[in-house]
Amino acid sequence: MTQLVSLTLQDTGEGRQIVEAIKQDNPGVDSLEMPGAIKLDRPDSLIVKRETVSEKLGRDWDPQEIHLTMVSMAGNLDEDDDYFALSWNR
Amino acid sequence: MAAKKKLGLKQRYNLMTRGLDWETSYQPMDKVFPEATFEGIKIKDWDKWQDPFRLTMDSYWKFQAEKERKLYAVLDSFAQNNGQLGLSDPRYVNTVKLFLTGVSPLEYQAHRGFAHAGRQMPGVGPRIAAQMQSLDELRHAQTQIHTISHYNKYFDGLHEFRHMHDRVWYLSVPKSFFDDARTSGPFEYMIAIGFAFEYVLTNLLFVPFMSGAAYNGDLATVTFGFSAQSDESRHMTLGIEVIKFLLEQDPDNLPIVQKWVDKWFWRGYKVLTLVAMMMDYMLPKRIMSWKEAWEIYFTQAGGALFEDLARYGIRPPKYADVATAECDHVAHQNWSIFYQYTHAAAFHTWLPNSEEMDWLSEKYPESFDKHYRPRYEQWARMEADGNRFYNNALPQLCTTCQIPMGYTEPGDPTTIAFRTSEHKGDIYHFCSDGCKDIFDGEPEKYSQSWLPVHQIFQGNCGGADVEDVLKWYNMNLGADNLDQNVSPDQELWDEWQRQRAAVSSVAAE
Amino acid sequence: MGVVALKPGYEDQVEIRDRLENFHGNQLVYLHWEEHLMFCAALAFPFPPDMPFGAIIGEIIPTFYGMHPDFEKIDWGQVRWTVDGKEITPDPEKSLADNGVRHKSLIRFWTPGLTGVNGVPTV
Secondary structure (H helix, E strand, O other), X not given: OOOEEEEEEEXXXXXXXXXXXXXXXXXXXXXXXXXXXXXXXXXXEEEEEHHHHHHHHOOOOOHHHHHHOEEEEEOXXXXXXXXXXXXXXX | OOOOOOOOXXXXXXXXXXXXXXXXXXXXXXXXXXXXXXXXXXXXXXXXXXXXXOOOHHHHHHHHHHHHHHHHHHHHHHHHOOHHHHOOOXXXXXXHHHHHHHOHHHHHHHHHHHHHHHHHOOOHHHHHHHHHHHHHHHHHHHHHHHHHHHHOOOOOOOOOHHHHHOOOOOOHHHHHHHHHHHXXXXXXXXXXXXXXXXXXXXXXXXXXXXXXXXXXXXXXXXXXXXXXXXXXXXXXXXXXXXXXXXHHHOOOHHHHHHHHHHHHHHHHHHHHHHHHHHHHHHOOOOOOOHHHHHHHHXXXXXXXXXXXXXXXXXXXXXXXXXXXXXXXXXXXXHHHHHHXXXXXXXXXXXXXXXXXXXXXXXXXXXXXXXXXXXXXXXHHHHHHOOOOOOOOOEEOEOOOOOOEOOOEEOOEEEEEOOEEEEEOOEEEEEOOHHHHHHHHHOHHHHOOOOOHHHHHHOOOOOOOOHHHHHHHOOOOOOOOOOOHHHOHHHHHHHHHHHHHHHHHHHHHO | OOOOOOOOOHHHHOOOOOOHHHHOOOEEEEEEEOOOOOOOOOEEEEXXXXXXXXXXXXXXXXXXXXXXXXXXXXXXXXXXXXXXXXXXXXXXXXXXXXHOOOOOEEEEEEOOOOOOEOOEOOO
8 A cells, every 4th residue: 555645734825835845846746625724645755845945935934834834744754954854664 | 044053953952852851869760750660661761762843942932922823813803803704504603612612621631631741751852742732732722712702702502611521421522531541641641642642533633624614614713723733743743753662662562552552543533423423414514524534534644654653563453444434324323313412412403404415425325325314304304293303311321432322233234233341240331342342451440430321310410300410511401402493593693694684685775 | 461550459449430329229221222223322211120121111112212103003012122132021010120130231122023214224
C-alpha cells in the first residue's frame, strides 16, 4: 500500500500561497479542496521550502509560521530553518 | 532583510530544552516522580527524546499570541454582525450544541491531563511538550466557551454546559472517556490522548466537522476549530513521538504499549461515533459521509502510520476491521438512539427529509435503504399521526463506553450485539467485543463505572421520573429537549426569516 | 496479570458501584424485543425480585412496547424467551427470581411471525 504523507492547510490568502509553493516543489502532489481547508497528499514525502514560500508571499517566511495555517498532518516531521518536511520511513 | 541568525533552529532547540534539569539531592528522584514506574514502562535515556517541531517556549508564545489575535477578531465580528443569522439552517445549531457540550469540557480535561502527565515525566523534553499542550488545551477550552457565550444568547441547551458535563447521560460518554484516561498512569495517558486520540482519531473530529461548519455558515466554529486544529499538528507529533520513544527505549515496553493502543483506539472510536451522526445527519449541508471520512482519515492515514510503526512490532489496533465494517451502520444507529431519547437531551433531533434520505442511500448503498429508510418511514407515519416516537423506558448502557447498547452484531445488522462478563458474582454488559476486552483487562476499574441509567435507579439523580432527572440536569423542559419541529429555536428562526422577508418585500416596493 | 495501580492494595478498596444493595430492594433487569430495532437498545428497569414474571407480560411490555404497530398481533403462546442466554418457559405466577432472573439479567424475547414492520427487523 502507498504510504501517503499529508498536510492540511487553511484556505486563506497565505494558505493558498503555501499550497502553490508546495505544488511547485512536490511533483505529483494531490489536493482535496474542502470548505475552509485544503488537504495535500503525496506518496512518501512532502517538503515546504522557505525560499519558495517567501517568493510567493513576497516577504521572508519562516517555516515555523506554518503553525498559523496548518490544520493537520500525517507523517514524520523534520523541521529546520529552511524547510518543513514530512516523510515516512525516515 | 532579516539579520543573520547566530544559531540554527536545531541548535537553538537543543540549548533551550536540554540541561534544564537537575538531579535532586534532598529527595530521591523516585519520590519526586512517583508515577514514573508503576505502569511497567522502562526508560533508559530520557535525552533520546526528540521533539521534531523544535518549538521553544519563546516562539510558542509568539505564535500562540498571533493565533489568538486572529481568532478573537473573528469571534468579535461574528457577534457584532449577528453571524447566527447567516447559518444554513437552524438544525445546524444542534451540531454546535453537541460539540460544545460534549467536546469543549474535554479540552479542559486535556489541559489538566497534560499538566499532570507532564509533571510526572522525569525527562525534560516530554515535560516541555506536555506543558505546551496543556496550555493549548486551556486555550481551546476558553475559545470554545467564548463561542458558547454567543450562541447561548439565542439558542437553547448551552446554558449549563459545565454542570451537564458531570450529569447528563450521553455526556457521560465523553466524560468517562477522559476520566478513564486521566486516572491512568502518565505513560498510558500520553498513549491514550497523545497517540490514539490526537494522532489516530482527532482528524475525524475536527477536519470534516470544521469544514462542515464552514459550509454551513458558522464562522465562529470554523475559527475556533481551525485555530485549535493548528495546535493539533503539534499534538499529533507529540503523540507519534511518545510511542516511538517508548518502543525504542526497551523491548519490554511493546506489549504494554500494544495493549494501550488497542484499548484507546476502541475507546476513542466509540466516542467519535457521535461525530459520525453529526456528519451524516446533523449538518444541513454535508461535506462527506462518515464512511468517506473514515476511509481518508483512518484507513489511509492510519494505514500509513501503522505500516511505519510495524518495524517496532506494533500492529494496527485490534478491532480496527470491526470499526471499518461498522461504517455502514454506526451513524444511523446513533441517530436512532438520539431520535428516540431526544426528550432527555439538550439538543433537538428530527427525521431526515426525502432529499437527505437520498443522499444517505447514495453514500450507504449497502445498508441505508435496506435497514434504515424503512425505520424512518415508520417514524414519519407515527409523527404524521400525532405520535412522534419517543422511547419511554431507559436504555441498557454499555459498562465500558456508556453508550446505549444500540449496536448490532458484526455482519448481522438485524440483531443487537450483547456481550457479558462476570466479575465477583455480578454480570456486566457490553456493546461490543472491544468494550468487553477493555473491561476484562481492568475489571476493578470499570466495576466502578458511573452509569447514568443505574444512577437514576439508585436514586442519585434528583428523582425517579424523567422530568425530575432532567431538572437535576438543569435542563429547561420544552425548550432544550424534544423534536426540532416543536422547539423555540425553530420558532425564533422562523421569526427571523419572516422579518427578513418583510424587509426585502418593503425594499422591493 | 495483576492490577496495575499506584496505590498498594487498590483492589481491596474498590467499591463496586452497581451492586444489588444499592438499588433499595430492587434488582436491575434488562428487557429486549428481538427483531424490532426501532427500539434502539434493550430497556433497563429496577424491579423487585419477587415481582411475578406475568407483570412483565401484562404491564411492562404493553406500556413500553405498545406503540409498535404490530404489538397487538403478538401471540403470547408462541413467544420464545431467554434469560442470560438460556431458553426458558416463564411461569407468569412465579417471581422473577424463581424464573431465573437475577440482578442485571437480560431477558430477550422473540415473537414468531412478527419481524419489525413489513418484515424489516430493523423497524
